[in-house]
Amino acid sequence: MKLFLKSLMVENDVAIKPLSLISRSERNAGADEEGVYLMDATYEKDFTVRNSGKSFFLVWKVMQICYQLLGIGKQATQREIFYNILSTSSSYITSQNQVNSAIQDAVAVLLCTRRSLGILASSKGAVVGRLVIKEHGGDTVDCSNLGSSSYPISADMNMKQHFYSDARYILVIEKDAIFQRLVEERFFLKVPCIIMTAKGFPDLASRALLHRLHQEFPSMLIFALVDWNPAGLAIICTYRFGSIRMGLEAPRYVCDVKWLGLRNRDALTYVPATAFTSLTDRDMTQARSLLASKMLQNHKQYKQEILEMLTFGQKAEIEALYAHGYEFLAKFITKKIVRQDFI
Numbered sequence: 001m002k003l004f005l006k007s008l009m010v011e012n013d014v015a016i017k018p019l020s021l022i023s024r025s026e027r028n029a030g031a032d033e034e035g036v037y038l039m040d041a042t043y044e045k046d047f048t049v050r051n052s053g054k055s056f057f058l059v060w061k062v063m064q065i066c067y068q069l070l071g072i073g074k075q076a077t078q079r080e081i082f083y084n085i086l087s088t089s090s091s092y093i094t095s096q097n098q099v100n101s102a103i104q105d106a107v108a109v110l111l112c113t114r115r116s117l118g119i120l121a122s123s124k125g126a127v128v129g130r131l132v133i134k135e136h137g138g139d140t141v142d143c144s145n146l147g148s149s150s151y152p153i154s155a156d157m158n159m160k161q162h163f164y165s166d167a168r169y170i171l172v173i174e175k176d177a178i179f180q181r182l183v184e185e186r187f188f189l190k191v192p193c194i195i196m197t198a199k200g201f202p203d204l205a206s207r208a209l210l211h212r213l214h215q216e217f218p219s220m221l222i223f224a225l226v227d228w229n230p231a232g233l234a235i236i237c238t239y240r241f242g243s244i245r246m247g248l249e250a251p252r253y254v255c256d257v258k259w260l261g262l263r264n265r266d267a268l269t270y271v272p273a274t275a276f277t278s279l280t281d282r283d284m285t286q287a288r289s290l291l292a293s294k295m296l297q298n299h300k301q302y303k304q305e306i307l308e309m310l311t312f313g314q315k316a317e318i319e320a321l322y323a324h325g326y327e328f329l330a331k332f333i334t335k336k337i338v339r340q341d342f343i
Contacts, residue, residue: 019056020109055101058099062105065085066117078096078119078122081119123153123206125202126176127143127153127195127209128143129188130193131165132165135161163213167188171187171196172198172239173224174197174224174226174235183195196209200235221258225260225261225318228262228266228315230284233290233306234290237295241254261333261342267320270324276314276320278314278315291303
């Protein structure tokens, strides 16, 4: 960061210079068992280039806000940063995505993490089960003793809490409704586990918590239960490999997540014929994108699952298992864990 600041000075005068950023493109990305990573290719965002002025300004505006936050020891979510810019420089933005992109650009310029810039991750996830959390302020939360409730995952990715657990597994559930079913049944008392959900596609805070739990308890196996469709596998890949868009930060949020279900064999064995729906054009596009992605090139079982899905031409949701009774879900998960039926 110091080198970046020094590069802005030309004979003691501040110069408006192009910003040099690590390229977040497919061409500049690689993938291995540790996740997605970016290579050395860079590009410049130049204030003088037509149509680049606004995005150039937004990167500087984000860095200004982060400088102010760090100066007063505060943090802000991406949404709060959006409204900050909207209230002071509304002519430069029209959507949250522009600010999100500017934050990623700032990270690429400074080669640091959004956490170190004081940026919080908006969280929608929850956790429950055999996990005790001792907060930084001294309060202790037993996630197995919350009744029908769950513990909201913190947006603060500095993770100053201390964690204690006697669980053997971590279950990552795609859908909140399935998560709530397992909470209601107190599944974690039957199978010693921690259960968490991001309520759909994983937000950064949920990924950060899962990564931290994996670091704290490396012997715990992590299982994912998702719908049998391309989006389900995309969710697993995000937890396991990260994304090119956040390639500079990926190692801080990935961990070895096993695909417990639903998989091809599960769908064909347990899902009634009437519960399948046809793959949409969007599903097929996402499936082909996954097949071509670098992160799956050494994962033949994942690719085979996608190919079988495309051949079958249909998809199924976890809720289809309820055709065998509401109690079947817990039995299904337990049976697959005991039989080590995962990839």
